[in-house]
Amino acid sequence: MELTSIIMPCHNNLAYTSLAVESLFRHTKLPFELILVDEASTDGSKGYFDELRRSKTNVKVVTKGQEGFTSAVNRGLEIARGDLLCVVNNDLAFTPNWLDQLVLCLKTAGEKLHIREVGLVGPASNYVGGFQAVNNMRYTLSEVDSVAEKFHELNEGNWHYTHFLSGFCLLFTRKVFEEVGFLDERFNPGGFDDNDYCLRAFRKGFALIIAGDTFIHHFGSKTLDLPPFKHMKRGMANQEKFIRKWLDDKSQKVFAMYRIKNVERWIGQSLAKTSEFADGIVILDDGSKDGTPEIVKQFPKVVDYKYHNRSLQEARDRQELLEMTKSYNPDWIVAIDGDEVWEDKVNRDYIQRLARPFDPEINAYVVRYFTFWDDIKHYRADGIFGSMSNIRMFRNLPNQFMHSDHPQGFHVNSVPRFPWGCRAVTSIRVKHYGYVNEEDRLRKFLFYTKFDTDKRRTDIGNEDYHHLVSQTVRRRKWKEDCSL
Incomplete structure (x- = not known):
């Protein structure tokens, strides 16, 4: 004993x-x-x-x-x-x-x-x-x-x-x-x-x-x-x-990781912005059938691009992406989706300040994201769309992994888990364009309604996915400069 x-x-x-x-x-x-x-x-x-x-x-x-x-x-x-x-x-x-x-x-x-x-x-x-x-x-x-x-x-x-x-x-x-x-x-x-x-x-x-x-x-x-x-x-x-x-004054190595599929409309804008602050970009493509791969090749900061065409399993894919990114030994990792663009104020100096926090116990940063609806000038502000935030930047540490207890591996967080006490909330706003078009919203609604056999309010934000196709929404106009 x-x-x-x-x-x-x-x-x-x-x-x-x-x-x-x-x-x-x-x-x-x-x-x-x-x-x-x-x-x-x-x-x-x-x-x-x-x-x-x-x-x-x-x-x-x-x-x-x-x-x-x-x-x-x-x-x-x-x-x-x-x-x-x-x-x-x-x-x-x-x-x-x-x-x-x-x-x-x-x-x-x-x-x-x-x-x-x-x-x-x-x-x-x-x-x-x-x-x-x-x-x-x-x-x-x-x-x-x-x-x-x-x-x-x-x-x-x-x-x-x-x-x-x-x-x-x-x-x-x-x-x-x-x-x-x-x-x-x-x-x-x-x-x-x-x-x-x-x-x-x-x-x-x-x-x-x-x-x-x-x-x-x-x-x-x-x-x-x-x-x-x-x-x-x-x-x-x-x-x-x-x-x-x-206190650490030296420059921090910051990598961005993307999991993408069929995002030709947004990926160029997203990668252009991310290239301003990331030292390298790692991408896992879940089988794009549009022009996404050709656009990705235009960005020198993309140091690793892996394409596969297999059945959807988000937990598996995000874990693979995490391991791919960790292989480059960055100090910090930023998780971004292909239909997301970080707001204009975020540049290399901004990210480097975050990566050298005065409080050494900070290991992760929370950002807010805004889902644009029907056009690229207005975001949805009602229900769960009005309060969406999550960790998107985190310190690269040993023993990190992605976890999902969902039977189909849906609704996996974009980053590993971090306890509450070592997170800091930023003022960063992320523009999410994945729901601009009504046909895209309907497609996602039909997919998740059919294949998600374990619908949970904690994952979805509602009892089901009807908020994706709601016709009664509240929108607000986006302002790029929202400083006081």
Whole structure:
């Protein structure tokens, strides 16, 4: 059975440490070793640790100077033997089956959420930032065990893909540690070391999951509130270090990828615009019978053009297109369809600014697209057409893939999945010309009505496809310059 190494840095606060250790032994059933890293405690913690080491065969104690939480974690990682590694604060109250539940999430969330290589998981808590926070929970410390059990019962399997996990309780695999390495000690004594580690893991292609069915009580900031660390402002003082570390001024390699078929009317205009900002363009043609292939050949930025004539399977085709584009090792990828044109303001400088975000946790950009109706001067503004947006530009990272659970592979997103926290919404508008002609709308309506055997509102936006042939629509005039 796998061993979990639990690393707990400690500086004074013996009352909190002893409560954490006692609840840990009471509620941890899986095999584990506890590595206590004593950072020059002066409150009797040393005697408590010595007694633990004598009475427990699975306790190790490391004594070090007062360098900070980040260094303490690294000293623990150096001697950890576990297949799984868990970094915890010393001001926690562990709850029944906490580790069993986190390990289950680590092992099975990938299959359930259709995500590759889950590498890190963390629980929910009363005192934590971001999406792990459970607000307005009222209980006494004597009630925390029963509260956590009820919380699990109500939320079992409630797991969420995320870009960040707080370091108060962070479980990760040995593989993550081998590939990502130690915590960055520039963040001593603490703060943004967890942001940095999660970002490094995310950039390596490891998925992070919130185990939203596991609750652990956190007293919160008990070490950083001590006099030696008051200047750290509970870790926020390290924010500038984090931003500066990840700032990247060099030019980014940006590729565009297209999946097209019979778009001779629009593809020239689309490729002309995209050529202004992309370093290369990759195209998968699903069997065009019109003049599309000849038009594509006129654009030097098209570095890869593949033509096939096989049965429609959007999920298969978009995955193939993604792999084709990734083979050129771009830093960022922009997904565009052959009947789409990005608005005039978007040029190379604009895209390069997006590709070098000030916030290093941004990995994807959302754009709005406007579907033109009956002519190229008016777009449809009612219903789902009035609020269409999606990710279209994203950072090229390992383990990305296209997913569809639709039986015919319809309604595949144009890009891989990204968690909410690492997306940014832009003001970019994309002009979508695929529904300008009534005959094209009717053709698509008849096709999807006949062949889509699993019509879902979440995919279509309605119960069926009648919005494609509606005769009662609201249109608005397009303005190329819509700045305030």
